Amino acid sequence: MPAHRGCRLFFHASAWVAYALISVAAAGAGNRIIPEFSISLDDARQMTATLPAELRVGIMARPDKFLRLMAQVLDQPPYLFVLVDKLHALSPDYVPPDLVALKDYPVRTSWPHLMLRKAIIPAVLEMVGAAKKEGVIITFSSTYRSYDYQQGVYDREVKMYGKEIADRESAHPGLSQHQLGTAIDFGTISDGYEKTREGAWVAAHAWQYGFTLSYPAAYEQVTGYRYESWHYRYLTRPGALMQRQFFGDVQQYFLEFLNQHRPALEQMRTGKN
Numbered sequence: 025m026p027a028h029r030g031c032r033l034f035f036h037a038s039a040w041v042a043y044a045l046i047s048v049a050a051a052g053a054g055n056r057i058i059p060e061f062s063i064s065l066d067d068a069r070q071m072t073a074t075l076p077a078e079l080r081v082g083i084m085a086r087p088d089k090f091l092r093l094m095a096q097v098l099d100q101p102p103y104l105f106v107l108v109d110k111l112h113a114l115s116p117d118y119v120p121p122d123l124v125a126l127k128d129y130p131v132r133t134s135w136p137h138l139m140l141r142k143a144i145i146p147a148v149l150e151m152v153g154a155a156k157k158e159g160v161i162i163t164f165s166s167t168y169r170s171y172d173y174q175q176g177v178y179d180r181e182v183k184m185y186g187k188e189i190a191d192r193e194s195a196h197p198g199l200s201q202h203q204l205g206t207a208i209d210f211g212t213i214s215d216g217y218e219k220t221r222e223g224a225w226v227a228a229h230a231w232q233y234g235f236t237l238s239y240p241a242a243y244e245q246v247t248g249y250r251y252e253s254w255h256y257r258y259l260t261r262p263g264a265l266m267q268r269q270f271f272g273d274v275q276q277y278f279l280e281f282l283n284q285h286r287p288a289l290e291q292m293r294t295g296k297n
């Protein structure tokens with residue numbers, strides 16, 4: 025995890041505010057990319073300036089499509105896109121308000137006590153049903169974890185493997201997506217998972233139901249965690265599409281961008297105020 029990211033974020037935020045103000049002032053109806061946002065090509069160029077080059081080029085090649093999909097993302101409940109990573113913590117007392125027990129639904133679980141947010145259950149059932157039709161049973165092995173539970177998980181990892189390894193594999197309490205109640209560890213929770221039939225199905229199809237891989241291979245410098253083929257987070261269907269089509273299928277890039285630009289995007293959205 026680059027140590028300078030906090031500074032970069034601050035710099036981006038102030039640069040963005042400055043240019044958002046200029047843009048709002050300058051936004052004539054003529055230079056909008058699409059009517060739904062008072063965003064010009066110049067605005068889009070500045071907004072994407074700090075993204076990796078290949079992502080920036082991809083967005084600027086189809087900025088209209090990008091903004092139309094962004095409008096759909098902004099229409100989803102914001103809590104589904106909260107950035108939780110090594111720099112963005114949830115408070116110790118954060119508990120999702122609508123947790124339900126998975127044992128009350130027709131899904132296979134490794135443990136009886138697993139819970140998820142009720143809001144994502146329809147997507148869960150849709151995905152499980154689609155897999156089943158193809159003869160694949162999806163197993164839910166770890167879902168919501170409270171702050172205190174995560175503390176126990178992390179402490180145990182440190183005890184067993186030492187702090188360095190624990191930090192690559194297990195989140196500090198408050199920094200785990202599992203506390204959101206929208207993250208899931210599937211199947212074996214091990215490196216072999218992607219080679220199982222279930223793991224291959226999930227890798228190919230989970231996005232179609234709004235679930236995306238949080239810690240992809242070869243992005244440890246970006247996400248802070250080593251590759252976890254079993255760990256997914258629910259980002260809604262438009263969110264999963266956005267991640268795939270415009271952020272190189274790297275959840276961290278997408279959520280960082282959204283976290284940074286959401287206030288301005290919402291402010292520059294027309295007809296929604």
Ligand SMILES: [Zn+2]
Nearest residue numbers: 202208209255
């Ligand atoms: Zn996990």
